[in-house]
Amino acid sequence: MEILIYGLINSVSLALMALGFTLVYGVSRLPNFAHGSLYVTVGFVTWLLLNRLGLPYPVAMLVSLVLIALVGAATYQFILVRIRGMAISEIIASYAIGLAILEGLRWGGLKGTTLTLPVFAQGSVDILDVTVDFHRLLVILLGALLVGGLWMFVNHTKLGLALKGMAQDERAALTLGIDSDRMAVFSMALGAVMAGLAALVLMPLGNIVVESGYHVLIMAVAVCIVGGLGSWTGAVLAAFIIGFAQILTTAWMGPHFQVVVALLAIIVTLISRPSGLFGRQKELEERV
Amino acid sequence: MFEALGLMVFYENMLALNNVSLTCRDGQIIGVFGANSAGKSTLMYALSGLMLDIQRKEQMQGGERITIRGKVNYLGNEIMDYQPARRAKAGIVLCPERRRIFPESSVLENLKIGGYLATPAQAKETLDYVFSIFPALTKLKDRLGGFLSGGEQQMLAIGRALMAQPKLLLLDEPLLGLSPAIQYWLAKSIKDIRDQRGTAIIVAEQYARPIMPIIDYGYILENGSAVVEGGRADLMDNPDVRAAYFGN
Numbered sequence: 001m002e003i004l005i006y007g008l009i010n011s012v013s014l015a016l017m018a019l020g021f022t023l024v025y026g027v028s029r030l031p032n033f034a035h036g037s038l039y040v041t042v043g044f045v046t047w048l049l050l051n052r053l054g055l056p057y058p059v060a061m062l063v064s065l066v067l068i069a070l071v072g073a074a075t076y077q078f079i080l081v082r083i084r085g086m087a088i089s090e091i092i093a094s095y096a097i098g099l100a101i102l103e104g105l106r107w108g109g110l111k112g113t114t115l116t117l118p119v120f121a122q123g124s125v126d127i128l129d130v131t132v133d134f135h136r137l138l139v140i141l142l143g144a145l146l147v148g149g150l151w152m153f154v155n156h157t158k159l160g161l162a163l164k165g166m167a168q169d170e171r172a173a174l175t176l177g178i179d180s181d182r183m184a185v186f187s188m189a190l191g192a193v194m195a196g197l198a199a200l201v202l203m204p205l206g207n208i209v210v211e212s213g214y215h216v217l218i219m220a221v222a223v224c225i226v227g228g229l230g231s232w233t234g235a236v237l238a239a240f241i242i243g244f245a246q247i248l249t250t251a252w253m254g255p256h257f258q259v260v261v262a263l264l265a266i267i268v269t270l271i272s273r274p275s276g277l278f279g280r281q282k283e284l285e286e287r288v
Numbered sequence: 289m290f291e292a293l294g295l296m297v298f299y300e301n302m303l304a305l306n307n308v309s310l311t312c313r314d315g316q317i318i319g320v321f322g323a324n325s326a327g328k329s330t331l332m333y334a335l336s337g338l339m340l341d342i343q344r345k346e347q348m349q350g351g352e353r354i355t356i357r358g359k360v361n362y363l364g365n366e367i368m369d370y371q372p373a374r375r376a377k378a379g380i381v382l383c384p385e386r387r388r389i390f391p392e393s394s395v396l397e398n399l400k401i402g403g404y405l406a407t408p409a410q411a412k413e414t415l416d417y418v419f420s421i422f423p424a425l426t427k428l429k430d431r432l433g434g435f436l437s438g439g440e441q442q443m444l445a446i447g448r449a450l451m452a453q454p455k456l457l458l459l460d461e462p463l464l465g466l467s468p469a470i471q472y473w474l475a476k477s478i479k480d481i482r483d484q485r486g487t488a489i490i491v492a493e494q495y496a497r498p499i500m501p502i503i504d505y506g507y508i509l510e511n512g513s514a515v516v517e518g519g520r521a522d523l524m525d526n527p528d529v530r531a532a533y534f535g536n
Binding site (some may be wrong): 082086155168172174 | 345
């Protein structure tokens, strides 16, 4: 029972971390290796607004989400657009941006393990003899809401459908009046907001540290590779596979092996099924 | 309504389109005929503005240097520097070569994505219209685009382009890879679209036989130049055209 509940929580956390990354890749084929740094930035900025400026918690969260959307859009508009379509350069540039942000934060004073965001709700509850605190339950709820909201957005709004079209065939989307550059900027902003939401939901469970930026990036990449790059259903499914695998190894072998599981998952996927669980559908490509 | 003047496109030093001028009046169907590599697709890219996007991407990646010269006048504006999305918004919609259906979206979703520029009322009206001229699509609503046959994909591609509310529809090789029976049926559908919705249409095609009877005016491209032009009757009487496209 403990494994079930904590596995679920862990899986939802992973899905939260990965969704922004997979969204950006799915729409504009841009591997955004600055994803983890956006995640940490939101946590740090929220902490600053909360503790230095004394803003109320919801306002601080909202402001930092808006800020991170702008940062995401600006990185694309001013830097990444110049190297669009060159995969290696995109990885190097976005990783460099991520490094600069993370190490900049460390240099700017984000050191040690003393900074924390408050949890949304105090207290805990016993479910079938397993003690779970309210915030962790909220993670499941918010994660489900976010995935559901994203699904609605992508399948039932004009903008979401346009993103989906562009993800599949940019040139065809252009002929239908979908402006690919503006869509890419928008997807970067949306991806940054997703990273921010993940940070706001998950960070109260631990400390705000620079290292979590790298951790989130590794997890996001692992989930996306296992699920198939750019596939949202795949990402959610992969988050559950890796999430439960991590909790099981923790229970049987000890917590040190958590990251090993994620990295092993990458290797196993690349060997056995290189395009991932829901990667671009091979059978389709063969037929067309 | 639409007029291209002296279009020239170079890929590096190779002249792909040589001083081509083309006019399309309200509600006309214009045919552009030519063999492979005559410059049909290049012309369509230049008219729809995709050439600008290709040019920019090539430049960014240090690829081929593409040069575009000439003028395009459309509804009283000079639109040569309009990017493709802006041209689509202005009503020039390209239905690209090889259809470029969204393979992982259902037929209905393909059409909905096509309705990006449409108001909800327009989208609904056009959706009904597409299903009325292509009834075969009604049954396939939930099938993924990638699993359609060539003919079905072409119907979907034309339907999707119609969803974008074109005033001028550009069709690039709509008959490619289809059986002769479907080619004639599709040519008739193209004419129906013009007759029923008043959409001006420019068709680029190498199969002249099915398309020639529905056009008002046509151009023959050869090695990037428009070597012959004329009304339907003129073209069909021209001995060179007959020899090249009708085999007699």
